[in-house]
Amino acid sequence: MSRVAVPLVVSAVVGLIVAGAAWAIGVTLVQSAVVGVCVVAVGAGRGIIEAQQAASAGDHWRGNWTLTQGGSRRDVRQLGWRMRADRGRVHGAALQRLRRVARSRLGRHGIDLDDPAQAAAAEARLGTTAHRVLTAEHGRAVRYAAFVQAVDALERLGEPDRSGGPVAATSHPIPEPR
Secondary structure (H helix, E strand, O other): OOOOHHHHHHHHHHHHHHHHHHHHOOOOHHHHHHHHHHHHHHHHHHHHHHHHHHHHHHOHHHOOOOOOOOOOHHHHHHHHHHHOOHHHEEOHHHHHHHHHHHHHHHHHOOOOOOOHHHHHHHHHHHOHHHHHHHOOOOOOOEEHHHHHHHHHHHHHHOEOOOOOOOOEOOOOOOOOOO
C-alpha cells in the first residue's frame, strides 16, 4: 500500500467504529454518520499531510545538483539580501565579500590592503572614502552610499599594464576568484 492509502484505510476503519459507537449510545443514524465522516476526513487529511511531508523531507524529486558557479542566481539573491541592513547600513557579509575583491584587485597592483605601510598607496589608488570603507573595523556599520563608492573605485581600478605604464581602466567588472 502507498503512503496515502494506509492513512485513508485506517481513518475509514476508525470512522466506522466511532459512528457505530455513537449509534450504540443513542445518537441518531444521520448524526452518527456525520460524526463518522468527520473522523474519516480529519484522519485522511492528517495522513495525506504526513505523507507529503515525508515525501518532501528527502527532496528526492529535486535531484542532487547545486549551483557552484560564482554569480549564479543564488549568489545574486543572497548578496542582494545582505546589501542593506537597517538604517541604510550595509550588512557585514557584503562588506567582507567586497574586502576579498579589494585584496585581490589591489594585489594585482602589488598593494596589500592589510599592510599599514601601504595604506597611502591603497588610498591613492582607491580614494579616501573607498579606503575607509575597506579598512573599517570589522563589525562597524558602513553607509550604503560609501559602500557603493568603494565598489565604483574597485571597478575603476582596472588591470595593471604589463609594460610598466599607467593602469588601464576597464569598462566592466572583472570576475574575481572565489
